[in-house]
Amino acid sequence: MNQKFQYVLHLADNALILGHRLSEWCGHGPVLEQDMAMTNIALDLVGQSRSLYQYAAKLEGKGKTEDDLAYLRDAFDYRNALLVELPNEDFAYTVVRQFLFDVYNYFNYKALTESTDQHLVDIAVKSLKEVTYHLKWSSEWMIRLGDGTDVSHEKIQTALNDYWEYSGELYTPNALEKDLAAQGIAPDLTKIQPLWEERVDLILEQATLQKPSNTWMQSGGKEGVHTEYLGLILTELQYLQRAYPGAEW
Amino acid sequence: MNTCAHEHLNTFTQQKNMKSNWPLWEVFIRSKQGLSHKHVGSLHAADEEMAIQNARDVYTRRNEGISIWVVESKHITASNPDESESLYDPANDKVYRHPTFYDLPDSLKHI
Numbered sequence: 001m002n003q004k005f006q007y008v009l010h011l012a013d014n015a016l017i018l019g020h021r022l023s024e025w026c027g028h029g030p031v032l033e034q035d036m037a038m039t040n041i042a043l044d045l046v047g048q049s050r051s052l053y054q055y056a057a058k059l060e061g062k063g064k065t066e067d068d069l070a071y072l073r074d075a076f077d078y079r080n081a082l083l084v085e086l087p088n089e090d091f092a093y094t095v096v097r098q099f100l101f102d103v104y105n106y107f108n109y110k111a112l113t114e115s116t117d118q119h120l121v122d123i124a125v126k127s128l129k130e131v132t133y134h135l136k137w138s139s140e141w142m143i144r145l146g147d148g149t150d151v152s153h154e155k156i157q158t159a160l161n162d163y164w165e166y167s168g169e170l171y172t173p174n175a176l177e178k179d180l181a182a183q184g185i186a187p188d189l190t191k192i193q194p195l196w197e198e199r200v201d202l203i204l205e206q207a208t209l210q211k212p213s214n215t216w217m218q219s220g221g222k223e224g225v226h227t228e229y230l231g232l233i234l235t236e237l238q239y240l241q242r243a244y245p246g247a248e249w
Numbered sequence: 250m251n252t253c254a255h256e257h258l259n260t261f262t263q264q265k266n267m268k269s270n271w272p273l274w275e276v277f278i279r280s281k282q283g284l285s286h287k288h289v290g291s292l293h294a295a296d297e298e299m300a301i302q303n304a305r306d307v308y309t310r311r312n313e314g315i316s317i318w319v320v321e322s323k324h325i326t327a328s329n330p331d332e333s334e335s336l337y338d339p340a341n342d343k344v345y346r347h348p349t350f351y352d353l354p355d356s357l358k359h360i
Contacts, residue, residue, distance in 0.1 A: 031271070033292050033303035040306050137302065144295070 004117070005059040006079065007180050009069070010222055012052035013080035016070055017230070018101060019045030020237055021088060030091050037137060038094070044130040051123045071241035075230045082221040083166040085230045092145060092155040096163050099138035099203070104170040106135045107195045111187030120185070139203050146207025153208070160204075161212050168217025171196050176222075273322040274300040276307075278314035286318050294319075 022042035029035025053066035083101055088094045109131055112124035145156040173181065173189040180186035204211050220226065240247055271293040277286035289308050294300035300319040309317070328336060344350045 031293060033294065033307055036310075037303070037306040040310060140298070140302070144299075 002059055002061075003176055003180060004185060005056055006176055007186055008052050008056040008059060008120070010079040010176075012049045012056055012069070013078045014084055014101075014105075015045045015049035015052065017078070017080045017233060018084035018098075019043070019049060020233055021084065021086075022094070022098075024088055025094065034091075041098070041134050041137065044127075044134065048123070048127045048130070051126070055119055055123065067241070071238045075226050075234055076224040078221075078226065078230060078234075079224060080221055080230075081166070081169045082218055082227055083163065083170065085221070085227060085233060086163060086166060087229060089159070090155065092152070092159040093163065095138055095141040095145065096156065096159040098134065099142050100163065100167045100200070101170065102131065102135040102138045103196050103199045104192065105131050107192045107199075108187050108189075111192060115186070116184040142203050142209070143207045146204070146209040156207070157209055160209060164212040165214060165216060165218050167200075169219045169221060172217065172219065174222050271295050274304075274319045275322050275325060276300075276304045277318040277320075278304075278308055279316040279318075280314055281312075286316065289313075291322060297321075 019042045022038050022045065025035060025038045026042070027035065029038055049070070050066055053069045057064045057066055057069055081101075083097060086093075086097055088097075106128070109124045109128045113121055113128060115121050115124065142156065145152040147153070171189050171193040177186050177189055181188040201211065272295075273291055274294055274297075275291050276289050278289045279286045292300065292303050292307055294303045297319060300321075301317055304317045304319055308314070340346065
């Protein structure tokens with residue numbers, strides 16, 4: 001199995017699935033300005049997934065395209081972390097999910113700019129600028145809602161408690177990531193974890209939020225074992241290509 | 250903004266009138282070529298920091314600007330349209346205030 005291909009797929013799937021989730025807010029945002037902010041972030045993520053899928057298709061060497069990888073794989077072939085497929089629920093859950101992911105994504109892309117793989121470096125350099133803004137956006141909303149009214153504080157704390165157990169998978173390396181980190185291709189996640197913890201602690205403190213005490217973490221997404229939600233996302237995301245194979249517009 | 254965003258805005262404005270009390274801000278953007286900031290529109294935000302971010306998301310999506318100013322709309326003082334006669338008409342019959350009033354000698358080139 002082509003290890004690098006699997007790893008690039010993991011990055012691409014994270015970006016596509018979270019981008020798709022955020023795009024579900026389009027036209028439903030709490031206010032116009034935040035509706036557009038979330039749609040912008042969604043577009044950034046889908047754009048990143050395209051670059052990654054194109055590279056993955058090349059690595060696989062079977063003549064597939066980015067579209068084949070996005071639209072014609074089943075849920076068990078997807079390698080995204082579980083966190084990104086969780087439902088939007090309300091604005092607080094969406095902000096928490098985004099924040100926990102953005103902190104990882106920021107430090108991961110930052111480290112990826114020093115990969116021994118030049119193609120990944122190029123993608124990371126471009127994506128890092130976008131992700132820096134995503135992290136700013138989600139951090140500020142964590143603080144605003146946490147240090148806001150009683151109602152907003154309670155909502156964001158509840159969302160944080162509920163989604164917390166999905167955060168560990170982001171910075172816990174699987175066998176593939178360990179191998180690639182040893183080769184200098186992928187970032188060493190054991191070095192990302194303390195950076196993640198430090199940033200999350202800092203923002204939670206400013207937001208007057210309690211860090212959840214549970215340390216047991218969900219995992220499985222990186223191995224293709226997903227929640228029920230991913231299948232439902234793919235049903236919608238892949239509908240057109242499944243119903244009308246090869247359709248173009 | 251494109252048409253889609255305008256329709257979007259109308260829906261949101263209606264919702265907003267019902268439940269939102271974020272103040273309105275006016276947004277000014279300086280483009281890459283421009284020397285001064287130009288008024289591009291308005292938006293709602295809870296404070297100035299959010300107003301800058303919202304302006305970034307709503308008005309600079311297609312590389313429009315390199316600098317953003319925001320000011321709360323209530324701080325803008327506007328001239329009264331009812332006074333337009335007294336404010337502007339007196340300039341109408343003072344053609345000598347315009348450079349086109351003066352005849353230039355033929356010997357002057359490139360003007």
